[in-house]
Amino acid sequence: MPKKINKAEMIFGLGAIVLAITIFLIGQKTKLIFFRGTTPGAAFMPYLTAAGIGLCGFWLFFKQLLNMRQSKKDKTNDKKDNNTEENKIKFFKKQDIKNFIVVIVSSILIVILANPLGFLISLTLGIIAMAKFLGTPSWRTSILVGIGSGISFYLIFDLFLKVPLPRGLFGI
Amino acid sequence: MDLLHNLYLGFSILLDNPLAIMYAIVGVLAGVIIGALPGLGPSMGIAVLLPLTYGMQPVTGIIMLAGVYYGAMYGGSISAVLINTPGDSAAVMTTLDGYPLAVQGQAGKALGIAAYASVIGGTVCVVVFMLVAPIIANFAVAFGPAEYFSLMILGLTSIAGMTGKSPVKGFLSAFLGLFVATIGLDLVTGGQRYTLGAIQLFEGIDFIPVAMGLFGIAEIITVKNASSDINVDQSSIKIKNLFPNKQEWKYCAPHIFRGTILGFIIGLLPGAGATIAAFLSYDLAKRTSKRSDLFGKGAIEGVAAPECANNAASMGAMVPMFTLGIPGSGATAVMMGALMMFGLTPGPAFFRNNADFAWGLIASMYVGNVCLLILGILGLPIFIKVLKVKAPILNAVVMGFILIGSYSLNNSLFNVGLTIFFGALGYVMKKLEIPAAPMVLAIVLGAMTEKSLRQAMMLADGNIGTMLGKPIVIVVLLLALGLAFGTPIINAIKRARKSSSAKKADRQSDVARA
Amino acid sequence: MNKNHQIVVLFLLILTIMVFGVISQPAQAQWKPDRPVTLLVGNSAGGGADLFARAIAKVIADYKLCEQPVVVLNKPGGSHSIAYAYLREQASPYIIAVTSSSYFTVPLTGNSPVSPTDFTPIAHFSKDPNMVVLQPKSPFKTIEELVAFAKANPGKLKFAGSSNLSDDTIICELLNEQAGINIQYVPFESGSDILAALLGGHVDMGAMSPAEASEHVKNGDLRTLAVSAFDRYRDLPDVPTFKELGYDIDQQQSRAVIIEKSAPAEVVTYYSDLMKKVSQTPEWEDWLAKNGMVPMFLDSNDYKAYHQEVLEDYKVNVDKILSKNK
Incomplete structure (x- = not known):
């Protein structure tokens, strides 16, 4: 049976190896010491974990490499087209990407707009946007939800917990 | 017997001061709410309610704060089960089996067992605390x-x-x-x-922004099919179903037993607290359970074990705090600050010098645990209604809570940014099946x-x-x-x-x- | 008098009153805040500086010393640096901050974007004495015994202190320097960690606040060496100061209040007077005593010179420690 190839895992594995190397390089640049006399220094733990990350990343990458080799062999044996859709593990479903962008972009905007507009206002706007673009059919519901949440946040976090939220132009 | 006499003394102090019982309830209620909000944990709860205690009698004040403490521990489990966002580090283990149970429509069972396990763990440990506190203090510092x-x-x-x-x-x-x-x-x-x-x-x-991102945000981004707005069986809200049935008790009982002991011992050690207790208990349960392959997919023991351990550990953490003046965790540190503010110095002489206060406090812990149980059971139908909200709205609002919660940690927008970053990372990890x-x-x-x-x-x-x-x-x-x-x-x-x-x-x- | 005359007289009368009014004003305008005042704290709720700030705010509120509310704001992070950076960036007469040792030490390590030169000292409240204690099974009865042992066994004794650069580190360093010995300093994270390590006998000695240590000392669980302070600690009068034992060590943490340096003189004077009133209340004196702090109030004029002295002192000591680490 042909083994499934997971390209995403390969990329992630490579990424892990790159991360490990970066950790090492930054450590060198900031002059972290591995062992000072008899005690582990500042670089001890980071380098060890970097080694762990690198090894695991390499394993992930290598395993997929083996799978690719295997499937190439099967291809020549089987004559079946092994690159069919079932074999490539679908990494991104369209809906997933949309959700991802909606949530992450809205959140980033909320943070950026927190100081100019005030955290409560930017949160309200963000929730309206997320509610709508994540699938609520009507704008009216989304706006109601947003405003309701905004008020609840105000009551809970501002009045009850007295958390000093960033205030914007409107003083909220 | 001396012990019973002291306990009687403690309860009589409480009864003399009915206000104290009310404050215990207020504390537990506030604690549960604060603990349930993603990102806010026991330390924040105690810090917030601390100013309210300024004018109070020390006993009443500490009783309220202690209520907040274990109320918040339970509250963290609520958000862990319902939205896969652990309210504090100890609740991380509860998400592993609690959330899958919720997705399967068994949120009531999960929350129910969490409440029971927590209260059992807590109550047993109050007893142990009474019996051994002064003796085992020395064990704590051997580490x-x-x-x-x-x-x-x-x-x-x-x-x-x-x-x-x-x-x-x-x-x-x-x-x-x-x-x-x-x-x-x-x-x-x-x-x-x-x-x-x-x-x-x-x-x-800090691990909280990371946990909220990796667990909470990642879950929100991941697509659920249109038909799987979390299924909540109407029937699961009936009171009958909130009590784990006999079979489930049989599964959980040994794990609760072991988890309580383990949790208390780990909690004793200053610095090692509810989190470590929770996951050692989960691990132990997984290894010793006959249904170990169900763990991670919705095994009820997987909720019971960490829950009783983390409450047991919270009690355990109070031992070094009271007997040695060494707080076992962030929350106990704030409590200790409160005690000192009241003019009571925790330490070896504490029980000797403040016998009535100490026993009143212990009596209040029983009361607090009972309040927790009642609150947990009564509140369940309400908590579960949360899941009936349509997915996009629920997700948007939860995102809001996550963002404002991570801000509240340190009054820092930077933390919010971190949470978002780990949310994105968490999504990638989820897709790659990296736990x-x-x-x-x-x-x-x-x-x-x-x-x-x-x-x-x-x-x-x-x-x-x-x-x-x-x-x-x-x-x-x-x-x-x-x-x-x-x-x-x-x-x-x-x-x-x-x-x-x-x-x-x-x-x-x-x-x-x- | 005809109408014109009346108007002129009225006008002159009003003018005279106005002139008198202006002349009778004090020479310099009194500044008062017309908005709530923010008292900034660099750690989170429950920490030492936080409790200190809240005590100040409480006294002000209880005795109604300020017409505007004084609100405590926590900005934790970077060993208080984030709070100080925020203070400098906001540069507002309505924001002041409490300071502790990290105000002096962190900039000297190069880990802070701000330094004491960015601020104006308002008032100095108190000092936190530091007590050096020994683990319960310690064989040393006097400091001479300890020094003798240390001379014979360099590097063997372990001293527990909080963080790698604090008053505790300086005390250990000064002791080493002045006695010609080598006690190894091991950093821990907080007073409770140090207490746990001492009680368990994992370290030989450590630095703690006398308030934290006193219960255990009275109970016999901790032995004492000396206290780093100007005078003996009130609750433990049998413990000598380092000075009495012949060592020039009185390193203590200063607790003070500062404001951004561009604040006008009237603003500084206002806050200085406010803090002075706080320090004179019985509630404040009680609070200091309960927490083992020694009152040493200096208003803005007196603190200026002392601030410089303390800064120089830290510079010298921190340099010594940092150069050892290289």
């Missing part, structure tokens, strides 16, 4: 840096046990977490590590592991033999080795036995045939 290091190793090897399908992915997640734990100002040299000059990173990356729990746990353990190791080496002048030669260290390390390699070795022995007995049977049948 020095070398012993803590060995305990951390035990914890880290347990992480191997919860890696799900692929151990390599689990380890990768753990290593990433360990690395994240090193970011910040180094304790020993004072230099910056991987902070790239950003002062917001000097104190390191998130090891990473969060490694962040919690990593800092203490490294700190203990370096302190221990300094104290032992670099001599590893001296460092590892202490009795407690040896015992714990052997335990860790056993846990790490035990299962494979036992399996190998089993296989060897099987094959040798099979060979025997073959030979016998050969002889018989011959």
Whole structure:
């Protein structure tokens, strides 16, 4: 049976190896010491974990490499087209990407707009946007939800917990 | 008996002061609400309600704060089960089986068992606390840096046990977490590590923004099919179903028993708290349960074990706080500050000098635990209604809570940014089936592991033999080795036995045939 | 008088009153805040500086010393640096901050974007004495015994202190320097960690606040060496100061209040007077005593010179420690 190839895992594995190397390089640049006399220094733990990350990343990458080799062999044996859709593990479903962008972009905007507009206002706007673009059919519901949440946040976090939220132009 | 007399004394103080009971209820209620909000935990709850106690009698004040403390522990479990966002580090383990149960429409059962396990763990430990507090205080300080290091190793090897399908992915997640734990100002040299000059990173990356991102946000982004707005069986809200049935009790009972003991002992150790207790208990339950493959997919024991352990640990943490003046965790530290503000200095003479206060407090803990149970059961139908909200709206509002919650930690927008970053990372990890729990746990353990190791080496002048030669260290390390390699070795022995007995049977049948 | 005359007289009368009014004003305008005042704290709720700030705010509220509310704001992070950076960036007469040792020490390590030169000292409240204690099974009865042992066994004794660069580190360093010995300093994270390590006998000695230590000392669980302070600690009068034992060590944490340096003189004077009133209340004196702090109030004029002295002192000591680490 042909083994499934997971390209995403390969990329992630490579990424892990790159991360490990970066950790090492930054450590060198900031002059972290591995062992000072008899005690582990500042670089001890980071380098060890970097080694762990690198090894695991390499394993992930290598395993997929083996799978690719295997499937190439099967291809020549089987004559079946092994690159069919079932074999490539679908990494991104369209809906997933949309959700991802909606949530992450809205959140980033909320943070950026927190100081100019005030955290409560930017949160309200963000929730309206997320509610709508994540699938609520009507704008009216989304706006109601947003405003309701905004008020609840105000009551809970501002009045009850007295958390000093960033205030914007409107003083909220 | 002296003990019963003291307890009677404690209860009579409470009854003299009916206001105290009311405050206990208020404390528990406030604690549960605050704990349920993603990102806010017991320490914040106590800090927020502290000003309210300024004018109060010390007994009433502490009773309220203690109520907040374990109310918040339970509250963290609520958000863990319902929206896969642990309210505090101890609740991380509850998400592993609690959330799958919720997705299967069994949220009521999960929350129910969480409430019961928590209260059982807490109540049993109040009893133990009464009996042994002064005696075992000395045990708590026997743990020095070398012993803590060995305990951390035990914890880290347990992480191997919860890696799900692929151990390599689990380890990768753990290593990433360990690395994240090193970011910040180094304790020993004072230099910056991987902070790239950003002062917001000097104190390191707190695990709460990471947990909220990896668990909460990642879950929100992941698509659910249109038909799977979390199914809530109307029938599961009936009171009858909130009580675990006999069969489920049978599954959970031994784990609750073990988890309570384990939790209390771990909680005793200053610095090792509810989190470590929760996941050692989960790991133990997984290894000793007959249904271990169900763990991670919705095993009810997987909720009971960590829950009773983390409440037991909260009680355990109070032992060193009261008897030695050493707070066992962030929340106990704030409580201790409150005590000192009331003019009561925790320490060896505490019980002697403040007998009536101390016993009144202990009596209030019983009351508090009972309140927790009632609140938990009564509140369940309400909590579950949360799940009936349509997915996009629920997700948007929860995102809002996550963002404002992560801000509230340190009044810092930077933390919010971190949460978002880890949310994106969490999504990628989820798609790749890289488990998130090891990473969060490694962040919690990593800092203490490294700190203990370096302190221990300094104290032992670099001599590893001296460092590892202490009795407690040896015992714990052997335990860790056993846990790490035990299962494979036992399996190998089993296989060897099987094959040798099979060979025997073959030979016998050969002889018989011959 | 005809109408014109009346108007002129009225006008002159009003003018005279106005002139008198202006002349009778004090020479310099009194500044008062017309908005709530923010008292900034660099650690989170429950920490030492936080409790200190809240005590100040409480006294002000209870005795109604300020017409505007004084609100405590926590900005934790970077060993208080984030709070100080925020203070400098906002540069507002309505924001002041409490300071502790990290105000002096962190900038000297190069880990802070701000330094004491960015601020104007308002008032100095108190000092936190530091007590050096020994683990319960310690064989040393006097400091001479300890020093003798240390001379014979360099690097063997372990001293537990909080963080790698604090008053505790300086005390250990000064002791080493002045006695010609080598006690190894091992950093821990907080007073409770140090207490746990001491009680368990994992370290030989450590630095703690007398308030934290006193219960255990009275109970016999901790032995004492000396206290780093100007005078003996009130609750433990049998413990000598380092000075009495012949060592020039009185390193203590200063607790003070500062404001951004561009604040006008009237603003500084206002806050200085406010803090002075706080320090004179019995509630404040009680609070200091309960927490083992020693009152030493200096208003803005007196603190200026002392601030410089303390800064120089830290510079010298921190340099010594940092150069050892290289």
